[in-house]
Amino acid sequence: MDQTAQHPHGKWLVLAAVCLAGMMMPLAFTAPGIAIPAISHDLGGSALALAWVVNGFILAFGSAVMAAGALADRFGRKRMFTIGVIAFGLISLAQVFVPDLLTLNILRALQGMAAAMAMAGGSASLAHEFDGTARTHAYSLLGTSFGTGLAIGPLWSGFVIEHFGWRSIFLTCVVLSVMVLIFGVPRMRESRDPQAKGVDIWGTITFTATLLLLTLGILQGPQSGWASLPTLAMLVGSAIALAIFIQVERTHPRSMLDLQLFRNWRFIGAQALPSGTAFSFVVPLVILPIRFIGIEGYDPVHAGMMMVPLSLPMLIVPLLAALSTRWIAASTLCLIGFVISSVGLLWLGTVPPGAAQTDFVWPMLLIGVGASLPWGLMDDLAISVVAKERAGMAAGFFATVRLASESLALAIVAAVLAGLLQVIMLRELGSNVPAVALGNALAAGDLAQAHGLLPQTSHATWLHVYGSAFQTMTFLLAGLTLATGLLAFFTLRRAPARQAEPVLVPVTIAAQSGSCPQ
CATH class of the missing domain: 4.10.860 (DNA Excision Repair, Uvrb; Chain A)
Incomplete structure (x- = not known):
């Protein structure tokens, strides 16, 4: 391992660079959610193809993150971080000029792999730069950067799309990548794990x-x-x-995975946590902008502002939840969070299309607060429920499960929404309507296409059909959220009490490389 000297201020610039890269990842995830209606209008495509604008990034990230961590340990964390950031920036630039939806989806998958490389190298580098309490604080700041990306992503994306077009959202990632390469990478020290194994x-x-x-x-x-x-x-x-x-x-x-871990019920319970946050938070984060722009008729700026109640709690609540573990068991806090999110989802389902903007605020705020409670706890829980010598493997697998859960949750909900729309249209409009095409159009928020396929149908009818399907979908999300919360609670409640200052952030990549902060 390289131990070259470094100016004391240099490590904080490294931290700033990694945190900036950490903010890019959720920004790259949330921005296309706001842009999907505009992408659909510009490039066309079915609901199935448009779903991959988001799913392709998440699925690629989740599939590559464990391999990227192993490669970072073997060939150098700085090198992996640098390659990942360069690739992320270049792919983002290429997305500005995509000629069709297929090319965009391919680039989104490649961007997800580049993001996995950057975060694998960056997170592990922080463990090399900082020790003790400073390391805990560094990872706390990295977690805050993830929350910042989630919180400002929809609002910033709406502003950029409204004024410069949907393609310009990818330029933000290009600018951030350049800043990381200029200010952070030159001050980062190379490090490797001499005991690292192959992929x-x-x-x-x-x-x-x-x-x-x-x-x-x-x-x-x-x-x-x-x-x-x-x-x-x-x-x-x-x-x-x-x-x-x-x-x-x-x-x-x-x-890459010791299957013996699945004999540990608490380990299984820890893997249920990201499914709960996927259903309660990630799915609304992607689905709601489509509704706000395509169904409610808001412009991208207003749609981004409407997402603030959902995402803003991510800046504050995870920190409060971590501090609360001194008095309340983490498993209990997670269950409380999932119950709050379930109530918010049930409430959201009762808000009909065309309702006042203020009717969305409180249910979305409840969902955001509820999802934020387990968000800041589940990474550390995934590590703490297994023996210390297995922490790296457990953390690496948890990172993969987390992203896979989000991808599958989005796929399930997209399929359910499209299926519900088809069933309701066949029931309301008769058996002769092109239900699949109409379901795809409404699921993508394209009322104009739906009206073009069936021009004799009124606007109010389309809103009724969408509202009925959306309500059933949110009720299903509430049930899944509560079910995963209960599963996690009953399997994790006997987890040992925490003795150390809580780690508030996703430390999965660092842990995978054998350098998880204690």
């Missing part, structure tokens, strides 16, 4: 295939039917890939 290539490939085929199958179901050959082929292929992955992990001498 579990076949484990990575089969795990990625499992996620990809499962997500494709879920999204394809409402398009061609759940019993259709394409849908069944993808779902069966996913099951086969999962079986191969399990066999690889059982026999590979350097497996």
Whole structure:
């Protein structure tokens, strides 16, 4: 490991650079959610294809993060961080000039892999730069940067889209990448793990295939039917890939996942937490902008402002939740958060299309506050429920599960919404309507396309159909959120009490490299 001397102020510039990179990642995730209606209008595409503007980034990030962490340990954290940031910036620049939706989706997947490389190298580098309390504070600031990206992403994206067009949102990532490369990378020291092992290539490939085929199958179901050959082929292929992955992990001498961890119920409970936040927070973060712009008729700026009650609590509540663990068990706080989010989702489902803007504020604020309670606790819980020597593996796997949960949750909800819209239209408008095409149009917030397909239908009817489907979807989200919260609570409630100052942020990559802050 390199131990070259460094000016004391240099490490704080490194921290600032990594935090800036940390803010880019959620910004790159939330911005396209605001832009999807504009992308649909400009590039066209079905609801299935448009879903991959968001899903492609998350799925690629989640599939690559464990491999990226192993490569960072072996070939250098600074090198991996630098390559990741450069690739992230160049791909962001390329997205400004995309000619069609397919190219955009491919670039979004590549951008997700670049983001995984940057965060793998950056997070592990912080563990090398800081020790003790300073390390805890550094990771706390990194967590705050994630919250900042989530909080300001929709508002900033709405402003940029309104004034400069949807393509300009990717220029923000280009500018941030350049700033990171200029101010942070030159002051970063190289470090490696001399004991680092190689990457579990076949484990990575089969795990990625499992996620990809499962997500494709879920999204394809409402398009061609759940019993259709394409849908069944993808779902069966996913099951086969999962079986191969399990066999690889059982026999590979350097497996990325020790399957013995699944005998630990608390470990399983920790993996349920990101599913709860995916259903309660990530899905509304993506679905609501489509509704606000396409169905409610808000411009992108107003849509971004409407997202503030949902995302703003991420700046404050995770810190308060971490401090509260001195008096309240983390599992209890997580359950309280999921109950609050469930109430907010039920309330949101009762707000009909065309309602006043103020009717959305309180339910969205409840959802944001509720999701923020487990958000700042679940990374550390995922590590604390296993033996210390397994912390790195548990943390690396949790990072993957977290992103995979978000991708699958978005796919499930997109499929459910499209399916509900089809059923309601067949019931309300008759069996002769093009239900699949209409469902895709409404799911993408494209009322103009729906009206073009069925011009005799009134605007009020379209709002009624969408509102009925949206209400059922939010009620389902509330149930899933509560169910995962209860599962996590009953499996985690016997977790040992915390003795140290809480780690407030996603430390998964650093932990994977064997340098998780204590």
